[in-house]
Amino acid sequence: MAEETAALPSLQTVLNELEVQRKELSNLKIKAYLFLASGITLIAIGAMLGSLVIAGAICGGILIIFSIVFFSKAGQKFSDYRDQFKQRVVSSALKSIDQSLKIEYKYGLPENDFINSQLFTQRPDRYTSEDQIYGNAGKTQFAFSEVHAEYKTETQTKNGRQEHWHTILKGIVFWADFNKNFNGLTVVKPKDMGNALGAWISDKMPIFSSSSKQLVKLESPEFNKAFVTYSTDQVEARYILTPAMMERLCELNDKSGATISVSFIGSYVYIAFPLEKDYFEPPVFKSLLTTKSLDEDLSIIRFMYSIIAELDLNTRIWGKE
Amino acid sequence: MIIIFIILSVILIFGVSIYNSLIGKKNQVTNAFSAIDVMLKKRFDLLPNLIETVKQYMQYEGDLLTKVVELRAKAGSPNLSNEERLDLDKQLSSSVKGLMVNVENYPDLKANQNFLNLQSTWTESEEQIAAARRTYNASVTDYNNAIMMFPGNIFAGMMNYQPIAVLANTEEERKNISAKDLFNN
Incomplete structure (x- = not known):
């Protein structure tokens, strides 16, 4: 029990730190999805209106490119966040069960x-x-x-x-x-x-x-x-x-x-x-x-x-x- | 003509395979029994070493030691019936048990590496004997099923194969000679 309580405060600080990373990451992902959705909608509207096909395609395309950029950023951030999570959170959770883990x-x-x-x-x-x-x-x-x-x-x-x-x-x-x-x-x-x-x-x-x-x-x-x-x-x-x-x-x-x-x-x-x-x-x-x-x-x-x-x-x- | 030939050969193949499987099962029983024998001998061979080691430390248990040595010599003679062997085995194990209860009084012995090794080898062989007995019982059950069920029973009757009894007292015997009880500390 003593080990568990000793491990917990450090786990809490790690979690607090990682929570900041997670929020950034989730914001990035939400942005990426939003850009993607609005890009697709623009292209669809353009196509429906007929006369605005090209304008819709250009604006929509730009938005989709943005979303791709956000997705790739989120991807990098995620792998960093995931590594940190496994290295620090899972590790200290393991130590709370047995020091040898x-x-x-x-x-x-x-x-x-x-x-x-x-x-x-x-x-x-x-x-x-x-x-x-x-x-x-x-x-x-x-x-x-x-x-x-x-x-x-x-x-x-x-x-x-x-x-x-x-x-x-x-x-x-x-x-x-x-x-x-x-x-x-x-x-x-x-x-x-x-x-x-x-x-x-x-x-x-x-x-x-x-x-x-x-x-x-x-x-x-x-x-x-x-x-x-x-x-x-x-x-x-x-x-x-x-x-x-x-x-x-x-x-x-x-x-x-x-x-x-x-x-x-x-x-x-x-x-x-x-x-x-x-x-x-x-x-x-x-x-x-x-x-x-x-x-x-x-x-x-x-x-x-x-x-x-x-x-x-x-x-x-x-x-x- | 061809049909009769085919039917006859199918019957022949069928018959041969049953005959062979019965022989195989009977041999399996013999084989399983010899496995018990091997394991018993292995445990038996541990005794001299055990006595030697214990003797150095337990100077005050001379009587018990002598008894174990005597019983061991008796149990080693080849012309014993199974019942006699069983009886000797029982006596032997209770003597060893008596000896081991007193291990408590000899801290040096309890710390002796050689003794500890013997102790775990003893336990290991106990479990192996138990496993060999279970294997024997499984083979016997397999054999008994084969000679009592149709169509094996027809062949078994012709071959004069009789059902074999399983080792029903395994549990009781295991308790008597369990090294866990012997060496419990």
Whole structure:
């Protein structure tokens, strides 16, 4: 609590400073929109009146050029404002939760790590990740990043090829040092139609499942209702997914909106949370001082931070420090 | 003629695949059981080291130590029935438990790095045994389902496959030998 109150005054001053920037920015944006709207209106009026086409087009054009100038100014200002927000506001919000937490807003989970985590079998064709937050909760190192991964399909139509982009994951990938040693790979996937069918095939007709991973049939009915589990090692999968761990993962899953995916590989646990919202972004048209946006950011950070306790990863009694 | 041939070959393929899957499941059970054995042995191998380390510090617990050593020697002999083994296991663990309760009285031992390592390895192997047992039970359930459900039951009858009992007392046994209880401090 002492840390929190100590961090708060500085956060308040930062917010006050940034609020000035935000007001300038929102004014610029409003101006830009106004110029754009009036430019378009002038051109439209000119065109309707017929005789004033050229005059309307010239005046309207000038206004639109103004609006473009304002937009580009606003763009520069916004990226500065956004950087400041992440560097100062999010940073000190992080410190209010735990002194060890830091943000690297330009970095995220590297694409290779995302693929190697094996959370998803589909390889992404387009991948972005940012806002890496990392630190320790007790003895356990952890980090999380916003990730947007998509894959592409192409269909042949009359008008040529058409690209379709499908989301693999939009949300947050969390990873932490796991408290037990293991060598293989264990993946826990949401039990949707495709995964349920895949599980049925690899159970009933193992000839048709080419994967090196085997279906793991676990005892918890609640867990099996939500997830399908695969692993390279049946015993190791159960060593990781103890009855207590299954219960904890179910609880974690209940707290998040969409079903989570979990993988255990290379002594790390990776958890993917599909989320709609873009987190850690500053508001432009809403005040920073009364904003609820920061509350949402804080609550997601607290949620991620609490996973360590939730999954009991600080209990280090299994031969791994 | 061709139709009969196709039907016959489909039946044949179907039969072979069921037959093979039953054998596969039975082997899976054996395999899962050997995994338990491996883990038990691993835990068992920890004992001499544990005794050595503890002996240096706990001079006043000679009786308990001797008992653990004796029980270990008994449990190590190869011609024991499963029940005897289980019984010895129980005695052994309660003795170790008695020993560990007294760790409290030896602060030097509690601070000993070697002992701490042994402690966590012990806990690790406990969890691994539990995992191996669960794997065994899952394989047994899979096998039992296969030989009791149609059409596997027809083949199982011909092959004289009998249902296998699951290790129902896992929880109780785990409690008895849980290292968490042993080393709780």
